[in-house]
Amino acid sequence: MTDSPDLTDLLADAPSNWGKWGEDDEVGSLNYLGPQEVLDAARLISSGKVFTLQRLIGDPKGDPVWPGRSPAERTQILDEASWDAEDAPSFPGGLHYADDKINAFLQGSTQYDALGHVWYGGKIWNGYDARTTVGGLDKASIEPIAERGVVGRAVLLDMARFRGKPTLDSAETFTHEDLIACAEAQGVELRKRDILLIRTNYLQLFFELGDKFYEDFCEPGLVYSPELVQWFADMEIPNLVTDTIANEVTFDPNNGVALVLHNALMRNLGITLTEITDLEKLAADCAEDGVYEFFYAAAPLKVAQGSGSPVNPIVIK
Numbered sequence: 001m002t003d004s005p006d007l008t009d010l011l012a013d014a015p016s017n018w019g020k021w022g023e024d025d026e027v028g029s030l031n032y033l034g035p036q037e038v039l040d041a042a043r044l045i046s047s048g049k050v051f052t053l054q055r056l057i058g059d060p061k062g063d064p065v066w067p068g069r070s071p072a073e074r075t076q077i078l079d080e081a082s083w084d085a086e087d088a089p090s091f092p093g094g095l096h097y098a099d100d101k102i103n104a105f106l107q108g109s110t111q112y113d114a115l116g117h118v119w120y121g122g123k124i125w126n127g128y129d130a131r132t133t134v135g136g137l138d139k140a141s142i143e144p145i146a147e148r149g150v151v152g153r154a155v156l157l158d159m160a161r162f163r164g165k166p167t168l169d170s171a172e173t174f175t176h177e178d179l180i181a182c183a184e185a186q187g188v189e190l191r192k193r194d195i196l197l198i199r200t201n202y203l204q205l206f207f208e209l210g211d212k213f214y215e216d217f218c219e220p221g222l223v224y225s226p227e228l229v230q231w232f233a234d235m236e237i238p239n240l241v242t243d244t245i246a247n248e249v250t251f252d253p254n255n256g257v258a259l260v261l262h263n264a265l266m267r268n269l270g271i272t273l274t275e276i277t278d279l280e281k282l283a284a285d286c287a288e289d290g291v292y293e294f295f296y297a298a299a300p301l302k303v304a305q306g307s308g309s310p311v312n313p314i315v316i317k
Helices: 028-032 035-042 080-084 142-148 176-186 204-214 226-234 260-267 280-289
Strands: 050-052 073-078 099-103 111-113 150-158 195-199 239-242 272-275 293-298 308-310 314-316
Touching: 028 272, 035 150, 035 293, 050 280, 111 142, 142 308, 150 176, 150 239, 150 280, 176 226, 195 280, 226 260, 260 272
Parallel strands: 150 195, 195 239, 239 272
Antiparallel strands: 050 314, 073 099, 111 272, 111 308, 150 293, 293 314
16 A cells, blocks of 8 residues: 555554663563463473474475465485495494475574564664674574573463454454454453463465465564554564464554564564464463463574564473
């Protein structure tokens, strides 16, 4: 939309956590997750059931990625056939081995965003100059998040089941009030400093539709409002985890702006975003045992100056 408002104007009065944890902070609202939050989360472990949330990289059925990004490419470098050649490697004792490499967008799979990943108005998280991103993120890269890790109480909000459908529809939206209603229906309490996991199962359509999935691309998700942003601020949410490619409705139906919440939540409040997770096994288990709160732990890869990183989050119930 050519008449869409500029983010500088749209978010002029939005809450901000810049400076809250000092002028040098690079992990934002993850500061809410201290030792007490870790201990409280650990007390939720009762059955010992473990769930991993990463989607398969190099899935034979395809890898869902943001439009314009290419899926990861894995290349076999060495295998048993490598030793057929006359100039094959030779190791004492007859060792043979396999070796391969991957060429991938750091945000081309289940991943964490660095807080400096998006911005507007020439400033990234905490007021750092956007020019610090040139050639790699000198500030607010993924490295500080990877160094500290993410551990806390998490709650699954199964919006697809809550709305009685296998997947949410393209461009379907929901608000913080819908999240609260979903939690109430599931019988789970939302608390300050919770890590929020939101299930839409929208990426199931990627596997069903193939290339048509990207036609008129607009994912379902949270939709911007000043009240929603204030709720996230008041709840001191450290981490928003979803099973979509970009966490929120792609184009805001009310103003036409792309990815408003990436800026209102991540750039301004320092809330870490996690995307392209696989919540299906966890959601099925939660629906079966009625337990929607659990211990959550994740640590993206330590990539110097990276704007994001692959991750395999772990949930323990």
